[in-house]
Amino acid sequence: MYLDELWRDIEKLLESEVTVHGWIRNHRPQKEFGFIDFSDGTSMNHLQIVYDTSLSDFEKVSSLKIGSAIEVTGLLAKSEGKGQSYELKAKKVTLLGDCPEDYPLQPKKHTLEFFRSIGYLRPRANMFQAVFRIRSVAAMAIHEYFQTHGYVYAHTPLITTADCEGENQMFKITTFDFDNIPKSNGKTDFKQDLFRKQAFITGTGQLHGEAFAMAFSKIYTFGPTFRTENSNTKTHANEFWMIEPEIAFCDLNGLMDIEEEMLKYIVNYVLKHAHDEIVFLDKFNTPGLLAKLEKLISSKFTRVTHEEVITILKKANISWEFPPEYGSDIAKEHERYITEYFEGPVFITNWPKDIKAWYMKVNEDGKTVAAVDLEIPGAGELMGGSQREENYEKLIERMKEMNVDETTVDWFCNLRKYGTCVHSGFGMGFERLLIYLTGIENIRDVIPFPRTPGSCEF
Amino acid sequence: MYLDELWRDIEKLLESEVTVHGWIRNHRPQKEFGFIDFSDGTSMNHLQIVYDTSLSDFEKVSSLKIGSAIEVTGLLAKSEGKGQSYELKAKKVTLLGDCPEDYPLQPKKHTLEFFRSIGYLRPRANMFQAVFRIRSVAAMAIHEYFQTHGYVYAHTPLITTADCEGENQMFKITTFDFDNIPKSNGKTDFKQDLFRKQAFITGTGQLHGEAFAMAFSKIYTFGPTFRTENSNTKTHANEFWMIEPEIAFCDLNGLMDIEEEMLKYIVNYVLKHAHDEIVFLDKFNTPGLLAKLEKLISSKFTRVTHEEVITILKKANISWEFPPEYGSDIAKEHERYITEYFEGPVFITNWPKDIKAWYMKVNEDGKTVAAVDLEIPGAGELMGGSQREENYEKLIERMKEMNVDETTVDWFCNLRKYGTCVHSGFGMGFERLLIYLTGIENIRDVIPFPRTPGSCEF
Numbered sequence: 001m002y003l004d005e006l007w008r009d010i011e012k013l014l015e016s017e018v019t020v021h022g023w024i025r026n027h028r029p030q031k032e033f034g035f036i037d038f039s040d041g042t043s044m045n046h047l048q049i050v051y052d053t054s055l056s057d058f059e060k061v062s063s064l065k066i067g068s069a070i071e072v073t074g075l076l077a078k079s080e081g082k083g084q085s086y087e088l089k090a091k092k093v094t095l096l097g098d099c100p101e102d103y104p105l106q107p108k109k110h111t112l113e114f115f116r117s118i119g120y121l122r123p124r125a126n127m128f129q130a131v132f133r134i135r136s137v138a139a140m141a142i143h144e145y146f147q148t149h150g151y152v153y154a155h156t157p158l159i160t161t162a163d164c165e166g167e168n169q170m171f172k173i174t175t176f177d178f179d180n181i182p183k184s185n186g187k188t189d190f191k192q193d194l195f196r197k198q199a200f201i202t203g204t205g206q207l208h209g210e211a212f213a214m215a216f217s218k219i220y221t222f223g224p225t226f227r228t229e230n231s232n233t234k235t236h237a238n239e240f241w242m243i244e245p246e247i248a249f250c251d252l253n254g255l256m257d258i259e260e261e262m263l264k265y266i267v268n269y270v271l272k273h274a275h276d277e278i279v280f281l282d283k284f285n286t287p288g289l290l291a292k293l294e295k296l297i298s299s300k301f302t303r304v305t306h307e308e309v310i311t312i313l314k315k316a317n318i319s320w321e322f323p324p325e326y327g328s329d330i331a332k333e334h335e336r337y338i339t340e341y342f343e344g345p346v347f348i349t350n351w352p353k354d355i356k357a358w359y360m361k362v363n364e365d366g367k368t369v370a371a372v373d374l375e376i377p378g379a380g381e382l383m384g385g386s387q388r389e390e391n392y393e394k395l396i397e398r399m400k401e402m403n404v405d406e407t408t409v410d411w412f413c414n415l416r417k418y419g420t421c422v423h424s425g426f427g428m429g430f431e432r433l434l435i436y437l438t439g440i441e442n443i444r445d446v447i448p449f450p451r452t453p454g455s456c457e458f
Numbered sequence: 459m460y461l462d463e464l465w466r467d468i469e470k471l472l473e474s475e476v477t478v479h480g481w482i483r484n485h486r487p488q489k490e491f492g493f494i495d496f497s498d499g500t501s502m503n504h505l506q507i508v509y510d511t512s513l514s515d516f517e518k519v520s521s522l523k524i525g526s527a528i529e530v531t532g533l534l535a536k537s538e539g540k541g542q543s544y545e546l547k548a549k550k551v552t553l554l555g556d557c558p559e560d561y562p563l564q565p566k567k568h569t570l571e572f573f574r575s576i577g578y579l580r581p582r583a584n585m586f587q588a589v590f591r592i593r594s595v596a597a598m599a600i601h602e603y604f605q606t607h608g609y610v611y612a613h614t615p616l617i618t619t620a621d622c623e624g625e626n627q628m629f630k631i632t633t634f635d636f637d638n639i640p641k642s643n644g645k646t647d648f649k650q651d652l653f654r655k656q657a658f659i660t661g662t663g664q665l666h667g668e669a670f671a672m673a674f675s676k677i678y679t680f681g682p683t684f685r686t687e688n689s690n691t692k693t694h695a696n697e698f699w700m701i702e703p704e705i706a707f708c709d710l711n712g713l714m715d716i717e718e719e720m721l722k723y724i725v726n727y728v729l730k731h732a733h734d735e736i737v738f739l740d741k742f743n744t745p746g747l748l749a750k751l752e753k754l755i756s757s758k759f760t761r762v763t764h765e766e767v768i769t770i771l772k773k774a775n776i777s778w779e780f781p782p783e784y785g786s787d788i789a790k791e792h793e794r795y796i797t798e799y800f801e802g803p804v805f806i807t808n809w810p811k812d813i814k815a816w817y818m819k820v821n822e823d824g825k826t827v828a829a830v831d832l833e834i835p836g837a838g839e840l841m842g843g844s845q846r847e848e849n850y851e852k853l854i855e856r857m858k859e860m861n862v863d864e865t866t867v868d869w870f871c872n873l874r875k876y877g878t879c880v881h882s883g884f885g886m887g888f889e890r891l892l893i894y895l896t897g898i899e900n901i902r903d904v905i906p907f908p909r910t911p912g913s914c915e916f
Contacts, residue, residue, distance in 0.1 A: 002675055002707075004608035021707035022675070023877050040707070041674040042608050069879040097848070097878035105876075120666075120869040121876065123673035133674070136611040143601050150462035150500050153594040157907040158682055159697050161914045173629040173659060175686045178639060178646040188636040194686060194696065195914040201631060201659070208578075208907055208916070215581035216499040216591070217460055217480070224616055224681060228633045228652060238652065239617050249460075249479035249498070390555070411578040411916050418563075418579065419481050420555035421527040449615040449666055456619045456653040458666070458869050 004042035010076070010086060019073040020047065020088065021096070023124070026107045029062040036064070037107075038072065038088075041129060044276035048079065051090040061090075066106060067099030112445055119449055119458040127285055130277035131438050131446055134270060137277075138437055139430070141269035142222060142243055145262050151218040151245065156205030158224070161197045162408035170200040171226050201226045205244050206359075206425060207412045210388065213246040213423055214415050220245040222430075230453050234442045237431065239451040246425035252370045252387045255424040256347050259374055259383050260301045263345075267293050270437055278437075286439025292378065293437070302342040305350040306330075306368070309338055316341075327352045332380060339377040346375045358402040360386040362394065372426070379436040385426025392416035462500035468534070468544060477531040478505065478546070479554070481582070484565045487520035494522070495565075496530065496546075499587060502734035506537065509548040519548075524564060525557030570903055577907055577916040585743055588735040589896050589904055592728060595735075596895055597888070599727035600680060600701055603720050609676040609703065614663030616682070619655045620866035628658035629684050659684045663702050664817075664883060665870045668846065671704040671881055672873050678703040680888075688911050692900045695889065697909040704883035710828045710845045713882040714805050717832055717841050718759045721803075725751050728895055736895075744897025750836065751895070760800040763808040764788075764826070767796055774799075785810045790838060797835040804833045816860040818844040820852070830884075837894040843884025850874035 001018050022040030033052035049072055051061055064070065074090040081087070104118050105125060115122040122128045146153065159173065175194045176182065182189040190198045205221035212219040225242040247258065271278060271293055282289040304312075313324035313334050322331040330338075330348075338346050350368040353360070360369035370387035389395040395416055399406050406413055434446040444450040449458050459476050480498030491510035507530055509519055522528065532548040539545070562576050563583060573580040580586045604611065617631065633652045634640065640647040648656045663679035670677040683700040705716065729736060729751055740747040762770075771782035771792050780789040788796075788806075796804050808826040811818070818827035828845035847853040853874055857864050864871055892904040902908040907916050 002608060021879065042676060067877045069877040096880070097874075097876075099877045100875065103876055120669040120873065121673075123670055129673065132612070132670075133610055135613070136605070136609075139611050139613075140601055140605045143598055147594070147598045150460060151594075152591055153597050154590070155593070155597075155682070155699055155906055157697055157905075157909055159684075159909045159914060168633075171631040171633065172636065173631050174636075175629065175688075176636075178630065178632075178634075178648075178656075181636060181639065190636075194688060194911055195909070196912045197914065198636070199914060211578040211916075212581055212590075212906065215579075215587065218500060224613070226617075230633075230652060239615055241613055415578065416555075417558065418555075418561055419525045419527040419557045421479065422554070447615075448613055448670065451615055451617045451653070453652055454654045456617060456655065456657060458669075 002042045003040050003045070003047060006047070006076075007043055007045055013076050014078065014086075016076060017073060017091070018076055018088070019071060021071050022047075022069070024064055024066050024068050024070060024099075027064060027066055034062055036070075036072075036093075038070075041124070044126075044130060044133070044280055048081070048087040049074065049090050049093070050087050051093060055090065055093065057093075060095075061093045064093070064095060065099050065101065065103070067103040068095060069097035069099075070094060071096055112442065116444055116450075123448070126280065128445075130274075130280045130285075131434070131440055132448060134274045134277050134281075134438055135434055135446065135448075137274040138266060138270055138433060139222070140273070141266040142220075142262075142430075144269065145265045146218075146220045146245065149218070151220050152212065152216040154205070154209060154212040154216075154219045154221050155223065156208035156212075156221050156244075158201050158226075159195070160200050160202040161195060162202075162207070163198075163200060163405070169228055170203055171228055173199050173201055203227050204427070205242070206246065206427070207409060209244050209246040209425060210412065210423065211415060213248045213425070214419070214421075217248040218245075219247075232453055235432070235435075237443050237447060237450050237452055240443070240447065241430035243428045243430060244425060246423065248421055248423045250424045251422050252349060252372055252424060255385050255387070255426060256301070256303060256349075256372060256374075259347075259372075259385065259426055260345075263374075263382070264297050266433070267296050267437070271297075281438055281440075289439045292439075296345070296376075299344040301345045301347060301374075303347045303349060304338075304342075306348055306352065307350065309334070309346075309348050312341060313337065327354070329355050335375045335380045339375050344377065348373050348375060356386070358398050358404045359388055359395070361389045362398065370424075376436060379432070382432055382436060383426045383428045385424060387422065387424040390416055390420045390422055392420070460500045461498050461503065461505060464505070464534075465501055465503055471534050472536065472544075474534060475531060475549070476534055476546070477529060479527070479529050480505075482522055482524050482526050482528060482557075485522060485524055492520055494528075494530075494548075494551075496528075499582070502584075502588060502591070502738055506539070506545040507532065507548050507551070508545050509551060513548065513551065515551075518553075519551045522551070522553060523557050523559065523561070525561040526553060527555035527557075528552060529554055570900065574902055574908075581906065584738065586903075588732075588738045588743075589892070589898055590906060592732045592735050592739075592896055593892055593904065593906075595732040596724060596728055596891060597680070598731070599724040600678075600720075600888075602727065603723045604676075604678045604703065607676070609678050610670065610674040612663070612667060612670040612674075612677045612679050613681065614666035614670075614679050614702075616659050616684075617653070617657055618660040619653060619657050620660075620665070621656075621658060621863070627686055628661055629686055631657050631659055661685050662885070663700070664704065664885070665867060667702050667704040667883060668870065668873060668881065671706045671883070672877070672879075675706040676703075677705075690911055693890070693893075695901050695905060695908050695910055698901070698905065699888035701886045701888060702883060704881065706879055706881045708882045709880055710807060710830055710882060713843050713845070713884060714759070714761060714807075714830060714832075717805075717830075717843065717884055718803075721832075721840070722755050724891070725754050725895070729755075739896055739898075747897045750897075754803070754834075757802040759803045759805060759832075761805045761807060762796075762800075764806055764810065765808065767792070767804075767806050770799060771795065785812070787813050793833050793838045797833050802835065806831050806833060814844070816856050816862045817846055817853070819847045820856065828882075834894060837890070840890055840894060841884045841886045843882060845880065845882040848874055848878045848880055850878070
């Protein structure tokens with residue numbers, strides 16, 4: 001029996017005999033009895049196992065080492081000790097898989113750096129048990145939100161031959177032997193590669209998402225994404241997961257409604273389904289986490305334009321490291337200030353067109369685009385979205401202005417020819433959401449096996 | 459308002475005014491009135507729009523073309539016509555996005571080949587509306603099954619530097635300029651690439667899944683997977699989605715219990731949540747589909763060994779194209795026969811070790827491994843799984859026998875040193891499941907944007 005089932009049926013199981021399998025997280029052998037802190041990883045709630053000299057192999061059990069896999073049969077009882085509500089009075093303890101004395105995961109304080117160096121073992125540590133279970137629960141929250149709101153989950157392709165993102169941001173993929181690349185007229189002959197063209201791993205599902213939105217109205221993607229960025233920061237990884245909803249017949253205001261509703265839904269869901277995990281992190285890792293998340297649910301999300309934000313920043317009596325400018329992007333210090341200023345999440349809309357992407361709808365002022373970034377207190381930018389340019393001629397004009405090659409995405413442009421309509425979409429980095437949900441600061445610690453420049457171990 | 463909301467609240471909305479946005483799927487203008495077959499893609503159930511000369515722009519509305527995006531405000535009423543239960547009596551019809559006469563998706567019979575040639579438009583066709591909505595619903599079924607059974611969803615990495623799968627089956631990824639690959643001593647200098655090593659896109663999450671199962675007991679992966687196979691068949695694609703659950707303290711029999719329970723759960727869920735879609739395909743594409751799926755739910759899944767299967771095949775009075783042999787794999791014709799023989803799904807266990815993977819547990823006979831393939835009537839092999847070798851020494855021995863380089867997966871082997879335990883897992887190709895659930899025969903038609911050799915359009 002697994003612990004998640006045991007805890008679910010605990011009242012029914014009391015005073016009955018159960019058999020559990022799992023690992024010794026800690027062990028305190030005494031002279032005539034002993035306590036094993038036992039978990040199989042299906043619950044934050046470990047089970048205390050109590051044994052005494054009534055076991056014929058008491059000595060052997062007393063010598064069981066931390067990290068070992070064991071099978072225990074015993075009687076489930078209310079605990080007499082402090083702190084524990086229930087315990088398993090062992091009748092039989094069997095060693096399944098031994099663990100050496102030098103097991104790296106001894107029950108003491110380890111640094112995050114150390115944990116990263118044993119990436120294949122760290123999911124067994126309490127903090128990572130909490131983080132990765134929250135990751136799983138948050139993923140489910142996202143699916144449940146969209147599926148119960150009539151969205152179709154679209155598996156957009158990762159392999160692409162369109163290089164409209166700029167090929168330097170995308171990984172190239174090939175079946176070629178690197179030491180023997182076929183050439184034609186001195187250049188690589190991609191006609192001999194599997195797709196007969198140069199192929200990439202894409203960094204976005206948006207283009208294909210739009211094609212699906214023109215068929216199903218409401219769609220979302222949720223899958224891995226890749227960037228070649230050679231930067232070693234707390235927030236960059238070369239492989240991460242993204243959610244990209246795309247909605248037909250939805251303008252920028254409608255998009256903000258959806259973003260706000262979705263985020264509150266996720267936070268609510270996580271508080272309900274990963275409550276023990278949030279409480280654990282609140283207690284041992286991120287004081288105030290629970291209160292922060294509970295506050296978000298009842299927060300009013302402010303909506304201001306980029307221009308209004310710059311005005312507020314300029315008026316602030318602060319000597320900025322990066323002076324705020326109309327027409328320019330804002331810095332992290334500005335993001336922080338503006339969420340404090342409005343005491344909650346802030347949607348910043350109508351960004352200068354020159355610093356945003358080519359597919360965004362240019363506003364009537366000719367200077368700004370109908371884009372929106374969502375800034376969250378203590379987390380910075382969590383989502384970025386926009387209304388899309390739905391007019392064929394305007395889109396093509398914009399692509400020319402911004403030197404985007406339209407030939408590889410002609411089908412995408414053609415969506416504007418066949419029953420085009422107002423539509424909008426946004427992207428949310430899943431790890432950014434997790435950093436917010438857990439309070440864990442480094443992206444490397446919310447990804448099961450992170451990939452960053454020079455680092456692809458395990 | 460979207461149609462999914464409209465149909466959900468149809469009884470409440472009757473006789474009230476609503477505004478809908480969507481596309482003209484068909485249009486029958488008459489002299490004094492007209493009918494528009496209208497859909498926004500959120501439901502298989504289209505809405506019939508009726509208009510007449512009471513519209514001031516009757517002539518203009520009459521000329522609206524198929525594929526156009528429109529906004530319609532009108533009164534929801536019970537339909538007087540046959541076949542339709544409800545209709546929208548239009549008060550105002552506004553053209554949002556026009557569509558030319560030569561729109562490829564005219565409402566007539568098209569071949570699947572033609573649909574593939576307009577991959578970015580085909581999701582608008584009824585058959586693909588059904589298929590891709592079933593794809594979305596089936597994905598949700600999988601998440602719901604695992605999440606409600608205590609599994610953690612593990613996002614295993616796609617980028618890997620371990621080449622234990624054999625690098626010829628994996629795509630290589632790089633940030634290098636192909637025309638200018640850095641060399642060292644005449645060989646490609648991967649130290650200059652982003653990960654300082656040669657990197658690949660993996661074809662399985664199993665290895666990392668095992669590390670997570672040793673921490674959480676019950677885990678599953680669900681994500682895209684890549685194979686470089688240069689084969690153009692109905693069942694091969696270079697990019698597809700896989701589900702790979704891995705369960706600690708679970709042997710081969712326990713694994714089969716899970717596979718059977720999961721499959722029945724998915725089919726049940728799809729029948730409930732995509733009922734209209736299944737009925738549509740049953741009617742227009744795959745006669746018998748509904749009955750087939752309903753039958754599966756109450757089917758008894760047979761469990762036989764590979765040896766028993768070969769004996770049955772040899773006894774059969776059939777001249778096989780591929781004569782069945784003990785010690786060899788079975789062919790498609792054998793798969794078909796054996797599910798007919800047992801009149802239902804069949805688990806085939808204990809396969810000859812030489813034709814299976816290095817990580818599978820060798821049985822006590824020394825000749826077979828604790829592997830299992832699930833064969834489904836009319837679909838062939840749907841899942842493949844095994845109990846894993848949990849003994850360190852035996853695993854290393856097996857890797858040497860099968861020439862698997864252990865140095866790049868030493869961490870995986872080490873899982874056997876730190877509290878090892880019996881564990882098992884399986885893989886299910888998501889598209890194979892969809893082919894079964896929809897009756898669609900070609901993998902290209904159940905993937906939104908398929909990638910196959912020489913074909914990476916859209």
